Amino acid sequence: MAYTIFGDKGSGAFSAEAVLAEAGAPYEFHFVSLEKNEQKKPEFLAINPSGKMPALRLPEGEVITESSAILLTVADHFPNARLLPPQAGAARAQAYRWLAFMASEIYPMVEVSDYPERFAPEGAEAEALRQKARERIRERLVIVERFVAGPWFLTSGFSILDIYASMFTRWRGSIGKEWLAEGHIPKLEAISKGVSQRSAIAPVWARHFTR
């Protein structure tokens, strides 16, 4: 039985697909279009009532949402893939820390940047809010950048943190292309390059991020 990912290209579904590919797990990708707002249709709301992707159906039928929970679950299911540092060590604690930081401090700002009219009246106020959200994302990426060990996120080597962090660096519309071009996050950009070149992830990366 395979895992089933629900999501769109270039979305948080990248992280779910990349971790399954890296683990060598069998999976299917069920396409849900953000452009057509399919994440708000009853069929998808039955899978994730919050109307957000990714969602992952496990082989036993259980549905998991929240990208960070998906990454942790797949890392647990495939211990031999060593997608997390050893349990109870310092590197493992740092992995939890930064996964939680990106999921709780950065990801929610992406919604504000992409859909500011959900939080402020449409027009100038929503646009001003979008700019504020972009600033918060940038400020928080710079905090992450300071911690990154290089060549991977953690000193212990490649992990789910690299998959997660690299995904955020691709969201140019949410962050601002000009700022990204200024080179504020070179270590995170290097991680993205490394993730994009991993043999199992390269085709996934190309499908999600190459136009």
Ligand SMILES: N[C@@H](CCC(=O)N[C@@H](CS)C(=O)NCC(=O)O)C(=O)O
């Ligand atoms: N807390 C969720 C956030 C997921 C999320 O915001 N996903 C975006 C796509 S990258 C989405 O589905 N946006 C559509 C919407 O908000 O309507 C997670 O960590 O997976």
